[in-house]
Amino acid sequence: MRDSELAQIRQLPLFRTMADDSFALLMRAAYDQTFPAFVQLIEQGAEPDFLHIVVEGSVELFARWQDRETTMAVVRPVSSFILAACIKDAPYLMAARTLEKTRIILLPSVDLRAVFQTDHKFAMATINELASCYRSVVRHAKDIKLRNARERLAAYILRKTRDSKSASFIIPVEKRLLASYLGVTPESLSRTMKSLQEVGAKVDGQRVIITDRKALEAVAHPSPLIDGPDCDDEAALAGAALLDDGDDDESVVARPYTY
Amino acid sequence: MRDSELAQIRQLPLFRTMADDSFALLMRAAYDQTFPAFVQLIEQGAEPDFLHIVVEGSVELFARWQDRETTMAVVRPVSSFILAACIKDAPYLMAARTLEKTRIILLPSVDLRAVFQTDHKFAMATINELASCYRSVVRHAKDIKLRNARERLAAYILRKTRDSKSASFIIPVEKRLLASYLGVTPESLSRTMKSLQEVGAKVDGQRVIITDRKALEAVAHPSPLIDGPDCDDEAALAGAALLDDGDDDESVVARPYTY
């Protein structure tokens, strides 16, 4: 593995505080692999062999049931995913696939479990990571249960432009994926998007332009208790991730789901 | 606080493995309070002062947005809730109210944070607890996003009778609350319940009787990746909780949400 990646991983909140030799031990058996686009990395129900860390590219976490699928999150560099399954050594609840050519570091989960048995700092970091992830899913569940499709989309748009000066942004994923994340069909998303033109959001291809933020806010009623802290972008779908440690309600960007 | 409660709490997975003096320190400043029914214990957005442990009675965790409410979980003895908020020292994402006369132990969250800085065993237990809670919410989100109301209800009924010999059970909460948990209106639940008569589930007041389990399964397609491990009951809404440690996919009963 290249030193530059190693350094980058070392700076992740999860690994930053741990002892040098713990880190070395963890990385000793690590793999560094690059996958093409649209490769399924893990299947739900499988046993967790590795903690995954996205170094370049992006990964979709999704869930399947019968013939249906829903995307739960998109993980971007540099973040880990499926931490919880690795910790519990229990079957993955979600599946994962690359959305583009993606570079992943794979840490054997046995090593992971061994190391946080001995390295208290690492255990503390893990606690923080898990608590953040937990809160992320709770917010997602609240979003889905409390708002309708229109309100969710409006809220998403506001999240994506919250702390940027700009009144427009590029949807960072295929619209069908955004639809799935928001819990609607692509057709519904398309129509809903159109209907938002009357309340302040125009769409042009992958670009969304906010024409009336106040009006949008009147629809979405954004709340930090659903949309996350002010500083962060949509953790799950936007998320350039973060070398920053902070609390999920104070950091620059909250960590995406970890599963 | 009475010794019997103390012993019971000590046996919780979260506290069982920690050092005696850590436990004593944690309990030193603990309150033991009994609340009447329908008292709001915490409000969403508030700062977490105490980790709550339900000793007797039951507590609803719910979320609010605009004029809407949705119940996220019901916590029963002996379980803690709002662990994640206490750890992160970040605002509660959910509110909590008693559903009946309820006895609660309150542990100052500053003590909590202090103790797992020093007690590695406790940190490990916290990691396990959080990972379980995380997986619970993921399952809830999957349930909501992947199944429709009818399928969710059928799955709920199957969960409630999964490992019992009996073909019937008593709905442990008001139906309106169950409706909210399942993400539908009370009217919808009532109608959906009725519609399930044709596929194997009769309802008589608070009692649900399964007349054709196979037919119900054909609707619900129960899966451990949504409905939880075989051994457990619906963690959130059923949950007599558990002095058992186990992994959420192996224990007798998974721990409810912790927030």
Next chain:
DNA sequence: CGAACCCTTGACAGAAATCAACTAAGGTGG
């Protein structure tokens, strides 16, 4: 160029919410 795929649009169907009325059970107070 054609095939495949994403997105959009339209027409329609189905699911669930809303509004309203009614029943039944439990509690209160005369």
Next chain:
DNA sequence: CCACCTTAGTTGATTTCTGTCAAGGGTTCG
């Protein structure tokens, strides 16, 4: 003890939202 009130639950009528099915436009890529 009974009239009265409140509230949970049910049922019916209707609207609203969202999904489904089908078709067409636009892109990309081999």
